Amino acid sequence: MSPKLVLLLVTLSLHYYAHITTASDPDPIQDFCIPNxxxxxxxxxxxxxxxxxxxxxxxxxxxxxxxxxxxxxxxxxxxxxxxxxxxxxxxxxxxxxxxxxxxxxxxxxxxxxxxxxxxxxxxxxxxxxxxxxxxxxxxxxxxxxxxxxxxxxxxxxxxxxxxxxxxxxxxxxxxxxxxxxSQKIPSAIFGSGIQAELLEKAFGLTPKQIGTMKRKFDPKR
The missing domain is CATH 2.60.120.10 (Jelly Rolls)
Known part of the structure; x- marks a missing residue:
């Protein structure tokens, strides 16, 4: 990879990092803005x-x-x-x-x-x-x-x-x-459709226990 390309990638990465770490709601440019x-x-x-x-x-x-x-x-x-x-x-x-x-x-x-x-x-x-x-x-x-x-x-x-x-x-x-x-942790983990096998390995739970948690937190059930 050429030095110029490396410099470009580093510059873009730093710009992206600076953006995501300082991003917030923009300052208003008028007294107020009532939704149309x-x-x-x-x-x-x-x-x-x-x-x-x-x-x-x-x-x-x-x-x-x-x-x-x-x-x-x-x-x-x-x-x-x-x-x-x-x-x-x-x-x-x-x-x-x-x-x-x-x-x-x-x-x-x-x-x-x-x-x-x-x-x-x-x-x-x-x-x-x-x-x-x-x-x-x-x-x-x-x-x-x-x-x-x-x-x-x-x-x-x-x-x-x-x-x-x-x-x-x-x-x-x-x-x-x-x-x-807002993301509620129980719903994000057990109600989002993550594969049951992964959840079993991640939390050390049995398939039956995972099924119970999915039924409890899955809004589509």
Missing amino acids: PEFGVTKLAHLTILPCKNSSEATTDDFVFSGLRSAGNFSESGLATIPVNPIVFPGLNTLGMSFVRADLKAGAVNPPHFHPRATEISYVVQGSVYSGFVDSSNRVFASVIEQGEVMVFPRGLVHFQMNVGDKPATVFGSFNGQNPG
């Missing part, structure tokens, strides 16, 4: 930045959200979440943030998961919540967070929560990105 409903919500749902409508058509209602007054629908595990992004709260578009309300019944958990595109600040509104994250050296940072306390979960690191009190707990999470993404 003419494009349709379903068509916009996959976009990070949504097309704007004319600023003269914006109203105060675009910047007010009332959907967090009460808990969302609880799952069988006792967890209810209400994610808030520009799709449901137009005023957030291009501002580089989003948030979520999570309610946990006594003993309920928010299972290990991570957000690939945002850091999260978690504020306990009420209750006692065992919260923590695991860094890339598999060191765990965890503590029981009480009402009024805050914990940060760095971008891309696995984190978790569990209501350790005897009453319902409410947590408010804020993200420094309007499309943080």
Whole structure:
């Protein structure tokens, strides 16, 4: 391989590395950008930045959200979440943030998961919540967070929560990105279609045990 080609490949690699390590939501270039409903919500749902409508058509209602007054629908595990992004709260578009309300019944958990595109600040509104994250050296940072306390979960690191009190707990999470993404570890591993043989070898489980986990976490079953 010629020295010039090697230099080119190194330069491109460094440029790519610099891009992925500094990438974040772009800075806004106007006061606000209310999504244009003419494009349709379903068509916009996959976009990070949504097309704007004319600023003269914006109203105060675009910047007010009332959907967090009460808990969302609880799952069988006792967890209810209400994610808030520009799709449901137009005023957030291009501002580089989003948030979520999570309610946990006594003993309920928010299972290990991570957000690939945002850091999260978690504020306990009420209750006692065992919260923590695991860094890339598999060191765990965890503590029981009480009402009024805050914990940060760095971008891309696995984190978790569990209501350790005897009453319902409410947590408010804020993200420094309007499309943080979320992958729950159990579903990503056992509900994504990874070949059972690989999972058996990776976790030392029997085919029957793998089958049980797949039935539990595969959304298509």
